[in-house]
Amino acid sequence: MRKVFLGTVAAIVVIGPASAADLPVKAPSAPAPYIASPWDGPYIGVNIGGGETDFRATASDFFGTGEVSQHANGVVGGVQGGYRRQFGNFVFGSETDWSATSIKGTTDGVTTELRWFGTVRATAGFLVTPAVLIYGTGGGAYGRAEVSVPGVSAKVPGVGWAAGAGLQYAFGSGWFIGAEYLHVDLDGPSVSSGGATFSTHAITDLGRARIDYKF
Numbered sequence: 001m002r003k004v005f006l007g008t009v010a011a012i013v014v015i016g017p018a019s020a021a022d023l024p025v026k027a028p029s030a031p032a033p034y035i036a037s038p039w040d041g042p043y044i045g046v047n048i049g050g051g052e053t054d055f056r057a058t059a060s061d062f063f064g065t066g067e068v069s070q071h072a073n074g075v076v077g078g079v080q081g082g083y084r085r086q087f088g089n090f091v092f093g094s095e096t097d098w099s100a101t102s103i104k105g106t107t108d109g110v111t112t113e114l115r116w117f118g119t120v121r122a123t124a125g126f127l128v129t130p131a132v133l134i135y136g137t138g139g140g141a142y143g144r145a146e147v148s149v150p151g152v153s154a155k156v157p158g159v160g161w162a163a164g165a166g167l168q169y170a171f172g173s174g175w176f177i178g179a180e181y182l183h184v185d186l187d188g189p190s191v192s193s194g195g196a197t198f199s200t201h202a203i204t205d206l207g208r209a210r211i212d213y214k215f
Helices: 002-021
Strands: 041-061 064-087 090-107 110-129 132-149 152-172 175-187 191-193 196-214
Touching (some): 041 090, 041 110, 041 175, 064 196, 110 196, 132 196
Antiparallel strands (some): 041 064, 064 090, 090 110, 132 152, 152 175, 191 196
16 A cells, blocks of 8 residues: 555656646737837928018118118028937927028119028927827028129128928828928128128028928
8 A cells, every 4th residue: 555655656746747847838928019100210301482581781882871671582492301209299300401592682773682591400399190290490590692783792691590380291101291481580791892891681481391201
């Protein structure tokens, strides 16, 4: 009887661990797949639209000083590039752009033209939906105006600020379309040319459509 009991115990000791090894082991849960934000990363794009500029041009020479105010409009188009990062429903970034314009006006023999401008701005936006972003933007601006009177012209650089707002839609594969309003305020120093001194102050409001591609 004792031999039978000892044999049974030995069998349990040997068979027990082997049976436990055959029990199914639950695999650890796989981590949730990472879904990249369509807004994160660098991008480049192009834009086209129209703008209106209020010029205040001053010209001085030996005979005195004259000031002319003008309102002109024209086409605005250019390129932009930047970088964005999403945090929850918020998207922050920075952007720079450069645009040429056809904005030009003539009053009392004085012609003033905004040839081009550029901006460097910060952006902050909110996602209305995962694919729709509304944002505000602001920063510095630079550009060049040209002032001319019969027989004399001058290229006047300008620096200032820019601010605006816009809306963009991410429609997949790294592409975005949008619309943007921008206010650009440029104040130029005095520039001498042909015995006269010129200065300009150009305030521009523009609306433009844009398309961007994220790398």
